[in-house]
Structure formats: structure tokens, C-alpha cells
Amino acid sequence: MINPFSDEYFMKQALEEAHKAFDEDEIPVGAIVVCNNRIIARAHNLTERLNDVTAHAEMQAITAAANYLGGKYLKDCTLYVTLEPCNMCAGALAWSQISRIVYGAGDKKRGFSAFSPSPLHPRTELITGILEEACADLVKRFFVKKR
Amino acid sequence: MINPFSDEYFMKQALEEAHKAFDEDEIPVGAIVVCNNRIIARAHNLTERLNDVTAHAEMQAITAAANYLGGKYLKDCTLYVTLEPCNMCAGALAWSQISRIVYGAGDKKRGFSAFSPSPLHPRTELITGILEEACADLVKRFFVKKR
Numbered sequence: 215m216i217n218p219f220s221d222e223y224f225m226k227q228a229l230e231e232a233h234k235a236f237d238e239d240e241i242p243v244g245a246i247v248v249c250n251n252r253i254i255a256r257a258h259n260l261t262e263r264l265n266d267v268t269a270h271a272e273m274q275a276i277t278a279a280a281n282y283l284g285g286k287y288l289k290d291c292t293l294y295v296t297l298e299p300c301n302m303c304a305g306a307l308a309w310s311q312i313s314r315i316v317y318g319a320g321d322k323k324r325g326f327s328a329f330s331p332s333p334l335h336p337r338t339e340l341i342t343g344i345l346e347e348a349c350a351d352l353v354k355r356f357f358v359k360k361r
Numbered sequence: 362m363i364n365p366f367s368d369e370y371f372m373k374q375a376l377e378e379a380h381k382a383f384d385e386d387e388i389p390v391g392a393i394v395v396c397n398n399r400i401i402a403r404a405h406n407l408t409e410r411l412n413d414v415t416a417h418a419e420m421q422a423i424t425a426a427a428n429y430l431g432g433k434y435l436k437d438c439t440l441y442v443t444l445e446p447c448n449m450c451a452g453a454l455a456w457s458q459i460s461r462i463v464y465g466a467g468d469k470k471r472g473f474s475a476f477s478p479s480p481l482h483p484r485t486e487l488i489t490g491i492l493e494e495a496c497a498d499l500v501k502r503f504f505v506k507k508r
Contacts, residue, residue, distance in 0.1 A: 265433045266424050267456035268415075277413050286412045301480050302452025309414035309449065330476040333448050 219251045221294070221316050225344045228294040228318070231258040231271065232352055238263065242352045245271035245295040247279035247288065247312075254291070255279035271295060272303035276310050288312040296349040298325030298342070304333045316341040318349025366398045368441070368463050372491045375441040375465070378405040378418065379499055385410065389499045392418035392442040394426035394435065394459075401438070402426040418442060419450035423457050435459040443496040445472030445489070451480045463488040465496025 224246060231244025235258035247255040257274035261267055272295055280286045292314040299307060299317065304326035307315060315338060326333055334340065371393060378391025382405035394402040404421035408414055419442055427433045439461040446454060446464065451473035454462060462485060473480055481487065 261433060265431065266427050267433050268420055268424055268453050273415055277415055280413050284412065286408060286414050300452055300456075301477060302449050302456065305447055305449025305452055305476075306415050309447075329452075329480045330448060333476045 221341060221344045224248055224253070224292070224294045225296070225316065225318055225349070227253060227256070228296050229345060229348060229352070231256055232296045232349070235259045235271070236352060236356055242356050243271045243295065243297045245275040245293060247275050247291050247293050249279070249283070249288075249291045254282045268302070270300065270303050272299050273306055276306050276312075280310070286310070292316060294344075296345075297321050297353060298327065300324050301326045301329045301333065304330065307338065308333055308335045311335050312338055314339045314341065316344055318343070318345050319353065320346075368488060368491045371395055371400070371439070371441045372443070372463065372465055372496075374400060374403070375443050376492060376495060376499070378403055379443045379496070382406045382418070383499060383503055389503050390418045390442065390444045392422040392440060394422050394438050394440050396426070396430070396435075396438045401429045415449070417447065417450050419446050420453055423453055423459075427457070433457070439463060441491075443492075444468050444500060445474065447471050448473045448476045448480065451477065454485065455480055455482045458482050459485055461486045461488065463491055465490070465492050466500065467493075 228244045232242040236242035240259045243259045255275045255278035257271045259271045260269040288310040294316045296318040298321040375391045379389040383389035387406045391405045402422045402425035404418045406418045407416040435457040441463045443465040445468040
């Protein structure tokens with residue numbers, strides 16, 4: 215039997231969130247948290263609307279997932295995010311002890327790997343490049359629109 | 362005339378916040394944001410009460426200060442925090458473009474400098490070691506109590 219719950223399947227859900235951000239004139243990044251193949255948190259970047267640099271998709275998704283689970287650690291969860299997390303979000307993910315992080319497009323300038331080679335929790339698995347082109351294209355289109 | 366608004370003066374205010382965290386059985390870290398010698402945000406660590414790894418004193422202080430100012434950048438502000446910020450908080454402070462960061466005690470294991478040599482905004486001034494002993498002692502006392 216084919217497992218419908220692939221990384222591509224869940225990244226499409228994160229991309230849907232990123233599209234919402236795009237439509238709201240926010241830098242288009244979306245994130246979801248999955249636990250036992252169930253989406254327990256959905257979020258998109260809201261830094262403009264909330265006037266808050268900490269309102270990245272990942273930060274909101276971490277807070278929402280912990281709230282759903284009733285505990286602050288996300289040890290059996292996967293975060294799917296369309297863009298490589300920044301240093302702030304990587305730091306938050308480290309504190310959460312999340313099991314897996316899957317991101318779409320890399321972010322050479324602002325992604326965590328530009329600052330810290332290993333800021334994540336040592337037990338966190340990192341998967342990159344899932345639906346990379348679609349994730350990157352959305353960000354590119356946003357900045358073209360902004361020019 | 363003596364200027365009453367020294368770094369020591371404001372760090373004492375941050376220490377007051379850290380004491381509140383201690384009394385609430387939270388890792389005792391306190392932070393304030395100052396703009397034109399006026400305290401515009403006060404916060405202490407609430408990760409246990411809120412069940413949220415992102416609820417560090419600094420993160421809350423950044424959000425509260427931006428809310429007070431009505432804009433997300435803290436360009437003319439100073440953050441006073443009793444302990445060296447972690448990678449997450451350093452990343453958030455970088456996004457905020459804050460003018461100055463003053464911390465009390467260093468944190469060799471979890472402080473940002475253990476992960477990233479320069480995660481802060483290039484225009485952010487960093488001052489360290491203000492009331493270092495009092496800030497460090499409070500954290501030590503907390504972990505002794507927890508044993």
C-alpha cells in the first residue's frame with residue numbers, strides 16, 4: 215500500500231500556509247507541525263501584521279504545537295517549513311527537542327547554517343530540499359512584486 | 362550632576378524581574394527594554410508556566426517593546442538581560458535591529474557565543490558583565506534548590 219503521508223504531502227500543506235502569507239503581503243513562509251501523521255499546528259509568517267519580528271511561521275507553529283500537546287517538548291514531532299529556518303527559529307527548535315525538521319528551500323543569507331553550523335538539538339534529524347523549487351519560487355515572486 | 366540612569370541602575374531592574382521568575386520556580390532570567398531612559402518593557406522567563414520554550418524573558422520583552430512603540434524595530438533601544446541570550450534570543454534581537462544589548466552573567470553552555478560568533482545585527486553594541494555576580498548567583502541558587 216502506498217503511504218499517502220510522504221514529506222511531499224506535508225510540505226504541500228506548509229506551502230498552502232506560505233501562500234496565505236503571500237496573499238497577506240507577508241514574506242511567504244509557511245510551517246506545520248506533524249505528530250503521528252496528524253497536523254497539530256499550522257502557521258504562516260505574520261511579522262508585518264503583528265508588528266513583531268518574532269512572529270515567524272516556525273515560532274508560532276512551535277507555540278501552537280506545544281499548546282496542543284500540553285507540554286513544551288516536541289520530541290515525537292516533525293516541523294515542515296517552506297524556507298530554511300533563521301537562527302532565532304533554529305534556536306527555538308533546539309529548545310523544543312523536535313525529532314525532525316524538513317525544509318523546502320535553503321536561505322543562504324538568513325538561514326541558520328550561515329551563522330551556526332550546528333545549532334539544532336543533537337537528536338534532531340534534518341531533511342532539506344523537499345519541493346524546493348516551489349518553495350523558493352514563491353519567495354522570489356514576493357520580492358519581485360515588492361520592487 | 363550624576364546621571365542616575367547607569368547600566369547598573371537598569372540591570373537592577375532586570376534583576377528584579379529575574380527574582381520574580383525565581384519565586385515562580387522558573388529559571389531566573391529577567392529582561393527590560395529601555396528607550397530614552399524610560400523602561401518600555403519588563404519580562405521574565407515563563408517557559409514553565411506557559412509550557413512554551415519560546416517564552417524567554419528576552420522574547421517577551423522584544424514583543425512588548427515593539428507593541429509599545431507601534432513598530433517592529435527597536436533601533437533606539439537597549440535590552441538589559443541578566444543572562445547571556447541564547448541563540449534563539451540573539452536571532453530575535455538581530456531581527457529587531459536593537460541598538461544595544463547589555464547582559465549580566467555569561468552562559469558558556471547555552472549562550473549565543475557558544476554557537477555563533479556574530480549572530481547579532483552589525484550595528485548592535487554589546488556590553489557584558491554588568492552586575493555579573495548577582496545575576497550568576499541567582500541562577501546558581503536556583504539550580505541548587507532544584508537538586
